[in-house]
Amino acid sequence: MSPDRLLRWPVMLVLLPALMLLSGCKENRGDPAVYNRHCASCHGREGQGLRALYPALTDSAYLGHRIGELPCLISSGVRGKIVTGNRTKNIRMPAFADLSIQEMNSLISYLQLNWGKGGETLSEQKISQWLRTCP
Amino acid sequence: MLIFNLEKDSKVQIWAGLLMVVLTMISLGCDQSSREPLPVIGTIDIPYTFTDQQNRQIGQELFQGKIYVADFFFTSCPTICPIMKSQMLRIYEKFKDNDQFLLLSHSIDPEHDTVEVLNDFAARLAIEADSWHLVTGVKEEIYDTAFRYGLAAMEDKNAPGGFIHSGSFTLVDRQGKIRGYYKGTEEEAVDRLIKDIGRLIDEP
Numbered sequence: 001m002s003p004d005r006l007l008r009w010p011v012m013l014v015l016l017p018a019l020m021l022l023s024g025c026k027e028n029r030g031d032p033a034v035y036n037r038h039c040a041s042c043h044g045r046e047g048q049g050l051r052a053l054y055p056a057l058t059d060s061a062y063l064g065h066r067i068g069e070l071p072c073l074i075s076s077g078v079r080g081k082i083v084t085g086n087r088t089k090n091i092r093m094p095a096f097a098d099l100s101i102q103e104m105n106s107l108i109s110y111l112q113l114n115w116g117k118g119g120e121t122l123s124e125q126k127i128s129q130w131l132r133t134c135p
Numbered sequence: 136m137l138i139f140n141l142e143k144d145s146k147v148q149i150w151a152g153l154l155m156v157v158l159t160m161i162s163l164g165c166d167q168s169s170r171e172p173l174p175v176i177g178t179i180d181i182p183y184t185f186t187d188q189q190n191r192q193i194g195q196e197l198f199q200g201k202i203y204v205a206d207f208f209f210t211s212c213p214t215i216c217p218i219m220k221s222q223m224l225r226i227y228e229k230f231k232d233n234d235q236f237l238l239l240s241h242s243i244d245p246e247h248d249t250v251e252v253l254n255d256f257a258a259r260l261a262i263e264a265d266s267w268h269l270v271t272g273v274k275e276e277i278y279d280t281a282f283r284y285g286l287a288a289m290e291d292k293n294a295p296g297g298f299i300h301s302g303s304f305t306l307v308d309r310q311g312k313i314r315g316y317y318k319g320t321e322e323e324a325v326d327r328l329i330k331d332i333g334r335l336i337d338e339p
Contacts, residue, residue: 042217050221052259094213094296 030110034103038096047115057115064117071104071127072134101128172338173306173331176313181280185241185270188253193239193270198307202335203237204328205305206319207281207288209244210256213295215302219319223267223304224260229329231266235309235336238267241280243288243298245271285313304328308335 036045042054049056057063062070077095099107105124112122120126184194204226208216223238230236242248248256253269271277281288286301306315306328314335317328 041214044221050217051224051261053220053256054217092211 028113030113031106032110034099034107035110038099039107042093047111057111060115063111063115067108067112067116067120068130068133070108070111071130074104074107075099075131076134101131104131173308173314173334176315177285179283179307179311179313181283183272183276183280185272185277186250187264187268187270188250188257189264190250191264193268195311197268198237198239198311200235200309201237202235202309202332203239203307204332205239205241205284205286205307206303207241207243207277207284207286207300209242209296209298209300210248210252211244211296212298215320219302219304220260222319222322222325224262225325226329226332227262227267230332231263233336236266236332240267240269241277242269242271243274243277243281243300245274245277285316306331306335308338 043049043057044054047057049058062073075095075097078093080092101124105122105127108127109122112118112120179195179198181195184192187193204223206219206223208219210216223240227238242253248271250271253271257264257267257269278288281300284305286303286305288298288300290297291299302318302320304317304319304325305313306317308314315328315331317331318324
């Protein structure tokens with residue numbers, strides 16, 4: 001057998017899995033960049049959360065009927081109150097006030113594509129509109 | 136050997152041969168690392184007492200004769216702590232029922248992280264206070280303690296959350312000797328830590 005026929009073996013071995021991977025990834029899951037940089041440390045790469053400390057995003061109302069409140073939640077953060085005895089303390093999510101509209105759009109599209117309940121079509125205009133309604 | 140004689144069925148032998156070489160290398164690699172004892176890097180000597188999430192005084196006596204892992208964090212940390220804590224939880228789940236083993240997490244933001252805050256934090260993580268102590272105390276003493284564990288911690292207004300600190304875990308044996316440092320943000324490093332804890336448990 002000639003050496004170049006022998007070479008086909010390893011080439012096939014590499015190509016087959018590569019093809020399988022590519023065909024599996026056809027589905028558009030959006031750009032994870034902003035999420036992985038700012039959110040994944042608490043909410044997890046897969047949006048799974050961490051027990052009762054950081055909520056999972058996979059089943060959040062903010063990715064369903066409350067999606068219009070999500071840009072404000074992200075830009076102002078969350079101050080959840082915890083009351084222990086006669087004291088009140090904050091467990092909170094930091095505010096991400098410095099995200100640009102483009103980043104916000106890319107982030108929320110990513111959240112919606114992965115863990116959303118569908119419905120709302122997003123755009124930068126819509127997001128800046130929602131941001132104007134922040135309390 | 137047939138390797139250079141490219142007959143029809145010799146390619147099967149080449150692949151089989153390569154597989155053997157790789158497997159041998161892997162098994163050799165494993166053997167070596169688990170036979171040598173872990174190095175002794177330093178000795179722990181903490182002259183302070185801290186307060187844990189159950190409002191109990193925690194001093195060095197508690198850790199005598201115990202294997203334990205120590206780290207430094209703060210509850211409002213926006214960046215690496217959540218990852219450290221999810222990795223620490225893996226260790227906790229593995230060894231929580233072993234009475235020779237403990238976890239010790241120090242808050243480097245003790246003014247905010249009071250006993251109540253630590254208690255709530257522990258409840259949200261659903262961890263038992265007897266196997267995982269979260270402690271608060273005098274700030275300077277905690278920073279000095281970090282230094283004694285070979286880890287860095289300091290205040291910095293420009294850092295996210297206001298503090299800079301090491302994301303590493305320190306492994307301490309029954310004699311109070313430091314036996315290893317592990318990046319608390321990396322799953323593979325923590326896999327190694329879990330193995331090393333097992334090795335310390337097997338030490339006489």
